[in-house]
Amino acid sequence: MARITAGVCTSHVPAIGAAIDLGRTAEPYWQPVFRGYEFSKQWIARNRPDVVFLVYNDHASAFSLEMIPTFAIGCAESFAPADEGWGPRPVPTVQGHPELAWHIAQSVILDEFDLTIINRMDVDHGLTVPLSLMFGQPAAWPCRVIPFAVNVVQYPPPTGHRCYQLGKAIRRAIESFDEDLNVQVWGTGGMSHQLQGPRAGLINQPFDRAFLDRMTSDPEGLAKIPHIEYVREAGSEGIELVMWLIMRGALDADAREVYRFYHVPASNTAVGHLILENVR
Numbered sequence: 001m002a003r004i005t006a007g008v009c010t011s012h013v014p015a016i017g018a019a020i021d022l023g024r025t026a027e028p029y030w031q032p033v034f035r036g037y038e039f040s041k042q043w044i045a046r047n048r049p050d051v052v053f054l055v056y057n058d059h060a061s062a063f064s065l066e067m068i069p070t071f072a073i074g075c076a077e078s079f080a081p082a083d084e085g086w087g088p089r090p091v092p093t094v095q096g097h098p099e100l101a102w103h104i105a106q107s108v109i110l111d112e113f114d115l116t117i118i119n120r121m122d123v124d125h126g127l128t129v130p131l132s133l134m135f136g137q138p139a140a141w142p143c144r145v146i147p148f149a150v151n152v153v154q155y156p157p158p159t160g161h162r163c164y165q166l167g168k169a170i171r172r173a174i175e176s177f178d179e180d181l182n183v184q185v186w187g188t189g190g191m192s193h194q195l196q197g198p199r200a201g202l203i204n205q206p207f208d209r210a211f212l213d214r215m216t217s218d219p220e221g222l223a224k225i226p227h228i229e230y231v232r233e234a235g236s237e238g239i240e241l242v243m244w245l246i247m248r249g250a251l252d253a254d255a256r257e258v259y260r261f262y263h264v265p266a267s268n269t270a271v272g273h274l275i276l277e278n279v280r
């Protein structure tokens with residue numbers, strides 16, 4: 001049977017992708033950011049997943065205001081890097097896992113969570129920057145990836161509680177797939193940031209640090225934070241953090257924190273990163 005062994009959360013700042021692609025990771029501004037992922041690269045080399053179920057949000061690259069799925073699962077064979085205005089990032093094409101993705105779609109939809117099935121989609125920095133942070137710059141990504149896009153761009157996004165419950169349904173789906181696969185669930189985006197309006201540049205370190213703590217100590221309580229609190233405390237784009245709760249719901253209640261990194265700032269945001277392992 002497929003099993004979920006670990007979860008990873010990380011911010012997905014587009015400027016981090018540019019720093020990697022332009023060879024600037026050793027510059028004084030960026031060096032502390034990338035140093036924070038050294039442990040993670042070694043950890044994932046030792047804990048190589050067969051498949052990453054990668055929760056992220058599309059930033060008006062694949063979708064637009066014409067069509068806004070709340071939850072969209074990528075069922076295609078492959079997903080090309082999106083052109084976000086500067087040409088596609090020079091990173092490998094993502095290889096999907098259509099059999100597992102279709103199985104998850106069937107299981108989760110029959111478990112009463114509506115998903116949009118996507119058979120063609122380019123993937124933007126929300127998905128490719130976390131892959132670069134964890135795997136560096138390989139010629140091909142070392143595992144299959146199932147993209148799972150969540151609407152956090154156009155109001156109303158799903159609640160944290162719904163995301164947490166959805167994570168549990170995704171776990172039931174993965175664990176009922178009849179093939180021996182090591183699966184990791186990643187949640188991306190966050191932490192506190194606001195890219196627009198009078199509060200642009202907002203970063204709230206106490207909120208972020210408490211969020212990181214509660215990912216292991218109090219996920220049920222964390223899942224009850226309402227939208228208004230994300231916006232007030234973490235800024236308009238801080239709502240991306242609900243995606244971390246899909247990852248959290250998919251792991252054991254007593255999952256163990258094996259790594260944490262927090263750094264301010266990178267571009268306009270606080271960079272937060274956690275690795276959690278299922279104990280059993």
Ligand code: DHB
Pocket residue numbers: 012013014015059189190193195237240266267268269
């Ligand atoms: C930034 C962060 C994001 O999560 C994003 O999607 C776009 C920009 C930033 O900090 O610049």
Ligand code: FE
Pocket residue numbers: 012059126189190240
């Ligand atoms: Fe984002």
